[in-house]
Amino acid sequence: MTQKNIEKPRQRAPSQRSLQTKAKILDAAECLFADRGFEGASIRDIAARAGVQVGLVHHHGGGKEELFYQTVARRAGELARIRVETLEALQASGPLNLRDILDCFIRPYVTLALSGGDGWMAYGRLVAHVSVDPRWRDIAAEYFDPTAQRFIAEIAKLYPGTDPALLASGQVYSVSAMLAHLNSAWRVEALSKGGDLAQIDSLIAFCAAGIEAMISPPQG
Amino acid sequence: MTQKNIEKPRQRAPSQRSLQTKAKILDAAECLFADRGFEGASIRDIAARAGVQVGLVHHHGGGKEELFYQTVARRAGELARIRVETLEALQASGPLNLRDILDCFIRPYVTLALSGGDGWMAYGRLVAHVSVDPRWRDIAAEYFDPTAQRFIAEIAKLYPGTDPALLASGQVYSVSAMLAHLNSAWRVEALSKGGDLAQIDSLIAFCAAGIEAMISPPQG
DNA sequence: GTCTATAATGAGATAGAC
DNA sequence: GTCTATCTCATTATAGAC
Numbered sequence: 001m002t003q004k005n006i007e008k009p010r011q012r013a014p015s016q017r018s019l020q021t022k023a024k025i026l027d028a029a030e031c032l033f034a035d036r037g038f039e040g041a042s043i044r045d046i047a048a049r050a051g052v053q054v055g056l057v058h059h060h061g062g063g064k065e066e067l068f069y070q071t072v073a074r075r076a077g078e079l080a081r082i083r084v085e086t087l088e089a090l091q092a093s094g095p096l097n098l099r100d101i102l103d104c105f106i107r108p109y110v111t112l113a114l115s116g117g118d119g120w121m122a123y124g125r126l127v128a129h130v131s132v133d134p135r136w137r138d139i140a141a142e143y144f145d146p147t148a149q150r151f152i153a154e155i156a157k158l159y160p161g162t163d164p165a166l167l168a169s170g171q172v173y174s175v176s177a178m179l180a181h182l183n184s185a186w187r188v189e190a191l192s193k194g195g196d197l198a199q200i201d202s203l204i205a206f207c208a209a210g211i212e213a214m215i216s217p218p219q220g
Numbered sequence: 221m222t223q224k225n226i227e228k229p230r231q232r233a234p235s236q237r238s239l240q241t242k243a244k245i246l247d248a249a250e251c252l253f254a255d256r257g258f259e260g261a262s263i264r265d266i267a268a269r270a271g272v273q274v275g276l277v278h279h280h281g282g283g284k285e286e287l288f289y290q291t292v293a294r295r296a297g298e299l300a301r302i303r304v305e306t307l308e309a310l311q312a313s314g315p316l317n318l319r320d321i322l323d324c325f326i327r328p329y330v331t332l333a334l335s336g337g338d339g340w341m342a343y344g345r346l347v348a349h350v351s352v353d354p355r356w357r358d359i360a361a362e363y364f365d366p367t368a369q370r371f372i373a374e375i376a377k378l379y380p381g382t383d384p385a386l387l388a389s390g391q392v393y394s395v396s397a398m399l400a401h402l403n404s405a406w407r408v409e410a411l412s413k414g415g416d417l418a419q420i421d422s423l424i425a426f427c428a429a430g431i432e433a434m435i436s437p438p439q440g
Numbered sequence: 441g442t443c444t445a446t447a448a449t450g451a452g453a454t455a456g457a458c
Numbered sequence: 459g460t461c462t463a464t465c466t467c468a469t470t471a472t473a474g475a476c
Binding site: 038152210213 | 257258259345351352354355357361384385390393395396397400406408409412413423425426427431432433
């Protein structure tokens with residue numbers, strides 16, 4: 001039943017307590033890396049927040065950089081799976097338009113962030129750090145690019161002959177807007193005193209109309 | 221002729237050499253803060269890149285956090301001035317539509333980044349850090365919000381009665397897309413092998429159409 | 441203003457007992 | 459696996475000569 005990657009033969013499975021400890025460490029690392037970035041979060045802060053000893057963070061994390069990778073990787077697989085499953089489920093019900101495809105990409109993530117617990121919300125801030133910093137380009141290439149490529153390919157089917165760079169730009173702009181939607185509520189509030197926050201449908205409408213406008217500019 | 225802020229009475233104006241040293245320090249800080257974030261860039265790295273001693277960075281910067289503020293502030297005033305002047309110049313020639321207004325906000329920045337020297341390009345990455353991290357909300361409120369408010373107000377004139385939060389969200393999404401345009405060329409390249417990069421007009425089209433779609437959703 | 445030198449702290453990482 | 463204790467190094471910041 002388990003489909004965990006088995007890289008090396010182990011004597012035995014990790015104990016229940018070990019798994020819990022590792023989860024606590026990843027939870028703490030996720031939150032602190034998200035809030036303060038890689039250098040801004042110290043191993044000691046992470047250990048303190050997880051309620052464990054400093055040495056344990058090294059034992060489970062295998063160094064700070066490796067811990068950062070693990071923190072990003074933990075939810076990346078599940079997110080990619082949900083996105084693709086959502087896409088394929090909707091495709092089974094008929095042909096999709098641009099907005100449908102973007103909806104399958106954006107809505108699962110935003111929904112998880114808003115109702116999947118603090119971890120998923122922090123993960124959005126973490127991904128924002130990864131997206132901004134070329135230093136983490138390997139992480140982005142490994143965990144995010146495959147899904148992004150898949151969705152770009154779906155969009156390309158709708159607009160054959162379109163410059164791939166244009167579609168890629170639209171994807172990148174849309175991801176940045178999605179992350180801003182999740183992470184910049186404080187900015188929106190500062191700029192609009194007293195109004196309600198924009199909802200997810202507005203975000204998806206923004207991205208879909210934006211991509212359409214890029215691809216098919218007004219004639220003349 | 222000088223319009224520098226004079227906060228305290230000083231014996232004399234700073235020497236030419238002092239100004240050059242301070243500029244070198246701010247240049248180095250700008251680049252390193254932009255690349256590695258606040259904690260990721262050390263005073264020593266900044267001093268080394270500026271070609272000065274560690275003590276001088278403290279002398280001119282007044283501590284690391286104060287140096288970060290100064291680094292953001294240095295170009296913020298000029299950027300805000302150019303944006304508003306561009307807007308008012310275009311307004312003098314006739315009524316503006318949404319795309320015109322966004323053009324006045326986005327194009328000056330992107331143009332400076334692409335042709336105004338390495339400093340302005342690095343500044344885009346620096347602003348991205350400020351925009352992501354609530355820790356710097358005071359900086360954003362002081363240096364970026366007034367201009368953003370001005371442009372939001374102009375857009376609001378075009379769509380009276382629109383929810384202010386919707387306009388603020390559109391502004392935040394647009395800024396995030398603009399920063400992605402400047403900072404995420406590496407991501408676009410990874411997602412579109414070999415194609416040309418999208419140009420600034422595509423970005424503005426993306427933002428304008430996105431905002432229009434948010435404000436006036438398709439009926440039905 | 442500039443430079444050298446150093447203080448004071450916090451960082452990541454590890455060793456070894458249990 | 460977990461914990462305590464420690465090592466080693468880089469960091470910010472400052473003091474004081476020039």
